[in-house]
Amino acid sequence: MKRGLDGPAPEERPTPAGRRNKQGIRIDPEVEVTHAPRRTVISALVEHEPGVLSDVSGLFSRRQFNIESLTVGPTEDEDRARMTIVVEETDPGIDQVEKQLRKLVPVISVRELEPDAMRRELALIKVEADRPDQVAAVADMYDGNTVDSSPETATIEVTGARQKIEAAIDTFSQFGIREISRTGTTALARGTDQTAASGTAQSADQANQHRHHTQTADDD
Amino acid sequence: MSERAAKVTPADEEQNDDQITDGAAPDAASETDSTANVESETTKPVTTGAEAVVRALENAGVEYAFGVQGGAIMPVYDALYDSDITHVTMAHEQGAAHAADAYGIVSGDPGVCLATSGPGATNLVTGIADADMDSDPIVALTGQVPTEFVGNDAFQETDTTGVTTPVTKDNTFANDADRVGTDVSEAFALAREGRPGPTLVDLPKDITKAETDREPDAPKVPDTYEVQERAAPEIVAAAAERIENAARPVLLLGGGVIKGEASEACREFALEHEIPVITTMPGIGSFPEDHELSLEMAGMHGTGYANMAITHCDTLIGIGTRFDDRLTGGIETFAPDAELIHVDIDPAEISKNIYADYPLVGDAETVVGQLSAAVDSSPEATKWRAQCQQWKSDYSMAYDAPEDEPVQPEFVVEALDEATSDRAIVTTGVGQHQMWACQYWTFTEPRTWVSSHGLGAMGYGLPSAIGARLAADDDQEVVCIDGDGSFLMTLQGLSVAVRENLDITVAVLNNEYIGMVRQWQDAFFEGRHSASDYHWMPEFDKLAEAFGAKGFRIDDYDDVANTIDAAVAYDGPSVIDVHIDPDANVYPMVPSGGDNGQFALTEDQL
DSSP: OOOBOOSOOGGGSOOOSOOBOTTSOBOOGGGOOOOOOEEEEEEEEEEOOTTHHHHHHHHHHHTTOOEEEEEEEEOSSTTEEEEEEEEEEOHHHHHHHHHHHHHSTTEEEEEEOOTTSEEEEEEEEEEEOSSHHHHHHHHHHTTOEEEEEOSSEEEEEEEEOHHHHHHHHHHHGGGOEEEEEEOOOEEEOSTTOOSSOOOHHHHHHTTTOOOOOOSOOOOO | OOOOOOOSOHHHHHHHHHHIIIIISHHHHHHSOSSOOOOOSSSOOOOBHHHHHHHHHHHTTOOEEEEOOOTTTHHHHHHHTTSSSEEEEOSSHHHHHHHHHHHHHHHSSOEEEEEOTTHHHHHHHHHHHHHHHTTOOEEEEEEEOOGGGTTTTOTTOOOHHHHHGGGSSEEEEOOOTTTHHHHHHHHHHHHHSSSOOEEEEEEEHHHHHSBOOOOOOOOOOOTTOOOOOSOOHHHHHHHHHHHHTOSSEEEEEOHHHHHTTOHHHHHHHHHHHTOOEEEOSTTTTSSOTTSTTEEEEOSTTSOHHHHHHHHHOSEEEEESOOOOHHHHSSGGGSSTTOEEEEEESOGGGTTTSSOOSEEEESOHHHHHHHHHHHOOSOOOOHHHHHHHHHHHHHTOOOOOOOTTSOBOHHHHHHHHHHHSOTTOEEEEOSSHHHHHHHHHSOOOSTTOEEOOOSSOOTTOHHHHHHHHHHHSOTTOOEEEEEEHHHHHHHGGGHHHHHHTTOOEEEEEEEOSBOHHHHHHHHHHSTTOOTTTBOTTOOOHHHHHHHHTSEEEEEOSHHHHHHHHHHHHHSSSOEEEEEEBOTTOOOOSBOOTTOOGGGOBSBGGGO
């Protein structure tokens, strides 16, 4: 039984030649842009109140944003905390991260940091202490402090950019690593550039002005 | 509207009228900037947290609250006992949230729903999620176990703020009796400000029982919440130029047009520049569907002509729409030649699904005004308009209704439309009946279409009719077009409609199937009707009578007109069990993720 409406069948209808990509951007065949994910640092100033961390982390998980690290701590203003979030997303994805974060009522301001921003991470690395002098030498190499030592183990604190921490861990691995604990990245913009001061209104005007950082944030 | 059961006596009412003029009126309240309201001689001072909560509702101008009593919310109900707010006891909390939601859609003011802790709160969640997806303003107040028990898995404890965080615009755990009234005021302001949405305040029993003399502050959004009203002038100018030079322009009006009270501005803009108009499903009513420029609704079950126009346009002016996948179909083929001018109050909607070439962040009415002022000449689109009219006749919405066949659902929808006035409000459940209602009812006014769009919550129809009835004008009819499966989910709400003697006409398009699922099973699962055959449906007319409502039944075409007239004329809740053609399906149809221009007109084309 044929049920339904009349009219030209799908194959008899004209179709436009154009197409869009997955991000809903019209494809101009001459300058087709593909958006590869890049790693970047988002800084958010938030009200220092219970539940904010779960608001933010819940937002990231339910919207499927690819989060690498999230750190949070108090600021110079006791009513406010700063969250530093490292994400790996495409440019439209990074835009969405910022806009969705801004929608949360306890979030005061959000910005993506420039690639030259200061980024630091702390790691505690507990190694076997069979060769204490060599462990101390490696710790020196990475400006590390020995924060605990026992006949069997030594624990070294290393601070720095992600790459430095990774390099330190790599080097320490020769002694035999027992345990590692890392904090994730915290960051601030350089000089007088304010890390997170722009309000919603200003950013709304630039709702679509993708800042195309051509380079991925390189660790200093 | 029919008479409602009022629990206040005439003497009380007089006193309450005094209250309103004496300082609790919403306008007076909103002008008082974060200071306690002036107490009048007739206003009893606040003595408990619960009274502060109720005072905040009164200050916000709340007329009705929908809810269900329970242990942890009892102090608030005790305070409501003395208030002029009419509490409508619902049969299930899901219904309370849907009723509040519909109240918000029809009136424009946030609807209020209450529930106790634990199961009461979790039962609200479906309705809250629905309001969140559709940006409907509601304020949900939930009881909570006393603070000292929170976290101990106490009786009827649920982490309500945790559960509702993903589905609310904002929620608050009240932890201070001196502040609880202000928490509720703030929830009100947030629910309606900017992009509307649901807010929730969780009220531990010790906080609402605690003594306080603190009057709630006036409704005010937190300082961290900023809304941009006007779009950037340079982007407005660029968009205006694009519109002037458009050859194939289309206006796409979404639910935000109605919520932003921008229907009138959009109508003027479309008429002045003779731009064809398409609506999304939530945008139904923003533009009169009987106007020549109207192409009605686009998307999965939109009209063929709307889908042709949206696919072939070169300039798409989307206002207050979030480009949901039911509208766009596959992203790759959505309006592929069109430059998008996107007006939205929520910056996060810009380029979320479809890249906006001209992002205009701001209030819909304000930005349409800016655009109107900036567009100097109308686009030359005579050929395009003729093409749209041609598509209208090529793909006209029509159906066969032979006398000897079972009643076709489209016929019933049209008959209901004919039997009621232009301002009649239609609410629906979710499924095939909902699509027939969109397609075959001719909507001309905003706030007359009440449905569950984004969440697609079956069971929405009857409770939303209750909320809509209480928000509607007395001379507006309220018709609920429901499906058998959808009606079955919340039909206990009939008890509420009967108790309150609400003049509602429910037409259940009964095909003894979860019809939309059956349609998909026929198309994509080789006709294997797994769990979609509802041949065990009750007789809804008799069920209605058991509740004390008026029951009707339609079996063939001869019954349709008379029965509908009788049901609409009946002053109180009536239910028509309409036995429709069980094989009827909804067309046109764009398969999920498909190309809107390739919509199927028959089953063979899927």
